[in-house]
Amino acid sequence: MTTVSGDVAPSAVPGRRLADLVRARGAGADLAHEVDVVSRVLPFKVSAHALENLIDWDAAPDDPMYRLLFPHRDMLLPADFALVERSLGDPAALRAAVAEVRARLNPHPGDQLSRNVPKEQPGLQHKYAETVLVFPKQGQTCHSYCAYCFRWAQFIGDAELKLAVDGPDAMADYLRAHPEVTDVLITGGDPLIMKTDLLARYVDAALAVDHIRTIRIGTKALSFHPARVAVGPDAADLLRLAERVVAAGRHLAFMLHFSHPREMEPELTRTAIRLLGGTGAQLRSQAPVVRHVNDDPAIWSRMWTDQVNAGIHPYYMFVERDTGAQHYFGLPLERAHEVYRDAVSRVSGLARTARGPVMSAAPGKVVVDGPVKLPHGTAFALRFLQARDPSLVGRPFYAKWDPAAQWWDDLVPLDEHDRSFFEENT
Numbered sequence: 001m002t003t004v005s006g007d008v009a010p011s012a013v014p015g016r017r018l019a020d021l022v023r024a025r026g027a028g029a030d031l032a033h034e035v036d037v038v039s040r041v042l043p044f045k046v047s048a049h050a051l052e053n054l055i056d057w058d059a060a061p062d063d064p065m066y067r068l069l070f071p072h073r074d075m076l077l078p079a080d081f082a083l084v085e086r087s088l089g090d091p092a093a094l095r096a097a098v099a100e101v102r103a104r105l106n107p108h109p110g111d112q113l114s115r116n117v118p119k120e121q122p123g124l125q126h127k128y129a130e131t132v133l134v135f136p137k138q139g140q141t142c143h144s145y146c147a148y149c150f151r152w153a154q155f156i157g158d159a160e161l162k163l164a165v166d167g168p169d170a171m172a173d174y175l176r177a178h179p180e181v182t183d184v185l186i187t188g189g190d191p192l193i194m195k196t197d198l199l200a201r202y203v204d205a206a207l208a209v210d211h212i213r214t215i216r217i218g219t220k221a222l223s224f225h226p227a228r229v230a231v232g233p234d235a236a237d238l239l240r241l242a243e244r245v246v247a248a249g250r251h252l253a254f255m256l257h258f259s260h261p262r263e264m265e266p267e268l269t270r271t272a273i274r275l276l277g278g279t280g281a282q283l284r285s286q287a288p289v290v291r292h293v294n295d296d297p298a299i300w301s302r303m304w305t306d307q308v309n310a311g312i313h314p315y316y317m318f319v320e321r322d323t324g325a326q327h328y329f330g331l332p333l334e335r336a337h338e339v340y341r342d343a344v345s346r347v348s349g350l351a352r353t354a355r356g357p358v359m360s361a362a363p364g365k366v367v368v369d370g371p372v373k374l375p376h377g378t379a380f381a382l383r384f385l386q387a388r389d390p391s392l393v394g395r396p397f398y399a400k401w402d403p404a405a406q407w408w409d410d411l412v413p414l415d416e417h418d419r420s421f422f423e424e425n426t
């Protein structure tokens with residue numbers, strides 16, 4: 001599935017379009033063919049801004065922004081690539097092959113549909129007592145798609161895999177019934193894909209609930225489509241909306257997704273950051289650490305330093321989830337921790353607000369504090385930053401050292417004490 005989005009409204013185009021686009025920029029027939037095959041399985045979408053300003057076409061296909069946004073044959077396992085490839089030209093066989101391969105890619109990691117979604121309102125996630133995630137129905141797409149996206153299943157048109165709340169009233173009804181909730185995170189997709197007047201309906205509905213003190217908006221628009229924030233009447237309306245939330249005495253935070261420091265370089269992005277920060281909203285940054293894009297401490301230290309200079313607080317370095325092309329983007333936890341530790345050691349104290357590497361796993365957000373030598377052997381030291389059971393937060397626990405482990409499910413408890421801890425919480 002492939003889309004190219006322009007500066008105004010994203011528009012769907014046939015899968016072959018992305019291959020044509022790569023060919024037009026000098027790629028050989030083999031690469032264009034691989035783009036065509038992989039994009040049958042995983043969703044791809046590229047904004048005009050990303051095409052023109054983020055990708056170094058002279059360095060493609062090894063350019064990190066190309067790897068972030070375009071298909072690569074290794075995103076499918078060799079047998080799966082071959083299965084899809086030989087089905088091209090036979091629509092029924094292709095449909096079956098694509099469905100089979102997608103099902104193998106763990107479309108909903110972390111039990112998101114079964115464990116966190118309130119029965120009464122399926123477009124919300126209430127994983128931690130104080131925080132509710134809101135998935136507006138109209139915000140379930142993005143200006144471009146990150147090829148590592150753990151929400152890729154939402155973009156392939158399978159209604160069963162979508163999380164979407166019906167509207168602001170349904171959200172507000174749930175929030176009113178849950179006085180323990182203080183934080184609302186409006187997410188997607190990307191909520192800034194919505195027009196400001198629609199986003200404002202969700203924001204105003206949250207503002208009308210007294211016990212909601214913090215509104216967060218997760219977005220990668222400043223990277224993929226900075227015009228959304230920097231120019232035009234809808235952008236100005238967004239800035240006025242942010243000012244209004246701040247004036248109401250609520251904490252407003254834009255959770256900005258930057259994968260690579262290059263995304264912050266375009267003038268329009270710098271303008272967008274300055275304007276958004278000027279509203280009084282807090283700006284925080286987060287991204288996963290992934291192979292081929294940002295698995296280098298120098299990238300993170302530069303990115304965090306640039307962010308502090310621009311008024312953005314580094315927040316999370318995530319671990320790539322166990323879904324989609326994890327075999328392509330994922331790193332061993334050992335390496336993710338090395339990247340974090342090396343990067344954080346190079347930056348000033350103000351940039352050390354970044355926490356990581358963090359797995360947003362089924363039982364909660366688990367940070368890998370690194371290897372430790374214990375009487376029972378070498379172990380990963382782990383800690384919950386967030387947990388369904390708040391009493392677990394901050395308690396160290398251990399898993400056996402495994403240099404190949406990439407995710408929570410790969411970890412084995414170190415001893416009996418940790419075994420019961422894992423069993424109670426997974």
Ligand code: SF4
Nearest residue numbers: 142145146149189220
């Ligand atoms: S911006 Fe977020 S939701 Fe959208 S494709 Fe990237 S990771 Fe996925």
